[in-house]
Amino acid sequence: MADFHGVFPYLVSPVDPAGHVRTEVLGRLCDDLIKAGVHGLTPLGSTGEFAYLNNAQRMQVVATTIEAAQGRVPVVAGVASTSTADAVAQAKACQKRGAAGILAILEAYFPLSDAQVESYFCAIADAVDIPVVIYTNPNFQRSDLTLDVIARLAEHPRIGYIKDASTNTGRLLSIMNRCGDSLKVFSASAHIPAAVMLIGGHGWMAGPACIIPRQSVELYNLCRRARWDEAMVLQHKLWRINEAFARFNLAACIKAGLASQGYDVGDPVPPQAPLTAEQRKVVEAALRDLA
Numbered sequence: 001m002a003d004f005h006g007v008f009p010y011l012v013s014p015v016d017p018a019g020h021v022r023t024e025v026l027g028r029l030c031d032d033l034i035k036a037g038v039h040g041l042t043p044l045g046s047t048g049e050f051a052y053l054n055n056a057q058r059m060q061v062v063a064t065t066i067e068a069a070q071g072r073v074p075v076v077a078g079v080a081s082t083s084t085a086d087a088v089a090q091a092k093a094c095q096k097r098g099a100a101g102i103l104a105i106l107e108a109y110f111p112l113s114d115a116q117v118e119s120y121f122c123a124i125a126d127a128v129d130i131p132v133v134i135y136t137n138p139n140f141q142r143s144d145l146t147l148d149v150i151a152r153l154a155e156h157p158r159i160g161y162i163k164d165a166s167t168n169t170g171r172l173l174s175i176m177n178r179c180g181d182s183l184k185v186f187s188a189s190a191h192i193p194a195a196v197m198l199i200g201g202h203g204w205m206a207g208p209a210c211i212i213p214r215q216s217v218e219l220y221n222l223c224r225r226a227r228w229d230e231a232m233v234l235q236h237k238l239w240r241i242n243e244a245f246a247r248f249n250l251a252a253c254i255k256a257g258l259a260s261q262g263y264d265v266g267d268p269v270p271p272q273a274p275l276t277a278e279q280r281k282v283v284e285a286a287l288r289d290l291a
Contacts, residue, residue: 002074002100002131004161005202006039007216008186009209010047012254013061014265021060025264029210030068036213039203039220041065042103044078046137046165047207049251051080051107052269059093066098074100076133076205082107084120088127101131103163103205106145118149125158132158133186133205137165150175154183163205165190176200189242189250194235197223207250208241211257212290237290244286248279256280257287 011029014022030041043065044050044058053061062077069075077094079102081087091102104124106117125132134153138144145153153159164172165188172185176199187196189206196204197220209216215238222231245253251268256275258265260283267274275283 004040004074004076004101004131004133004184004186007037007203007209007213007220008040008042008076008205009033009038009213009216010045010205010207011041011043011061011065012207012210012251012258012265013044013048013050013053013057013269014255014263015049015053015057015269016266019057021057021064022264022266023060023064026061026064027068029258029263029265030065033210033213034069034072037217038073038209038213039217040074040076040100041069042076042078042205044080045103045135045205045207047210047251047254048078049269049272050078050105052272055090058090059097062094062099063097076101076103078103078105078135079124080105080107082109084123087120087124091124091128095128095130099130101133101161102128103133103135105135114146114149117145118152121145121153121159122156125153125156128158130158131160132156133161133163134159135163135165137188139165139167139190147171147174147178150183151178154179160184161186161202163188167191169195169199172196172201173199189245192235192239194219194223194228194231197231198228207254208238208245210254211261211287212238212241215290240286240289244282247282248275249273252279253283256283260284260287
């Protein structure tokens with residue numbers, strides 16, 4: 001199985017008002033992030049607004065990312081659906097296009113039992129020959145992954161990673177204690193990345209890494225070298241970005257930040273709204289403090 005580790009920015013999905021993916025902008029962003037030292041790219045994570053895109057748009061975002069990466073870093077493509085069959089079809093399509101891994105996300109309208117949640121993720125992992133990262137975000141998902149379900153999924157030969165956005169760092173430690181080396185944990189921006197690295201994390205998959213890639217990679221490298229004093233000084237500085245973003249829509253924040261850096265990524269997909277002028281000032285001020 002591939003060894004995914006380090007900083008994986010959750011990419012935005014630049015879509016113009018007519019619904020066309022701005023492939024040139026996305027390709028340039030991917031190239032710049034790789035040059036900044038990131039360890040992988042994740043299209044169609046939460047910051048990628050997967051819930052607001054149709055299937056053709058999703059596949060174009062994934063294909064553009066893979067083409068831009070040119071094998072320099074792994075691309076772990078997000079797959080999300082309320083339907084198992086649709087999720088399986090998406091996963092197969094991403095693998096066919098050259099994705100190195102799948103980020104499996106469960107959308108749910110009606111509540112699901114643990115057995116149904118487990119079967120959804122297993123079906124995705126059964127359908128592909130590449131590693132699967134299971135994703136859990138209790139704040140937005142109607143049906144979460146319990147610790148028992150996570151432990152059983154960790155036994156699947158292609159499920160080797162979890163990205164947890166619960167904000168509960170104790171839960172991450174419970175996952176590590178329960179699953180050991182069979183499931184490697186990635187932090188989200190909802191957690192403090194340096195703290196997750198300290199307890200045994202393998203990196204983080206997060207939207208803010210799109211706009212502070214070099215600082216994110218520097219933080220990861222300090223953690224890997226166990227230079228914790230320096231890491232925490234940097235972590236304190238970077239946390240201001242998370243604080244700013246926690247106040248507003250995440251995709252709107254990342255897109256506003258990228259726009260201020262010269263990327264014409266456009267507004268969030270409706271019915272989401274772009275940041276107001278005052279909100280944009282908050283994001284831009286946080287970025288200036290880190291410049």
